[in-house]
Amino acid sequence: MEQPAKISENSQIQLDLKTLIMIVGFSISLATTYFTLQAQIDEAKRLPAPEVNKIEFDFKDKLTRSVIEKVEADVKTIKEDLTEIKSFNEKIDDRLYEISKKIN
Secondary structure (H helix, E strand, O other), rough: OOOOOOOOOOOOOOOOOOHHHHHHHHHHHHHHHHHHHHHHHHHHHHHHOOOOOOOHHHHHHHHHHHHHHHHHHHHHHHHHHHHHHHHHHHHHHHHHHHHHHHOO
């Protein structure tokens, strides 16, 4: 059975120039991204919190209320339709019962 290779201070690693350039390029790219994000985070911390003014709040409130009213109207319509369907089904049941009485 073969022993696994041991890594020590005297171990040698052979990398070609292309691989070294890729490793350095990746490291530089990673560091650049990190520092850019840190700068953006610091800038965002210094900016004032967004304010919601009265007009914007009123518009959002009206929009929300109108959506709720539309949903309530739709629910009312659905309830009315359901009531009509139930009454129609009852009529059909009555007619079927009458027909089945005549046949028997």
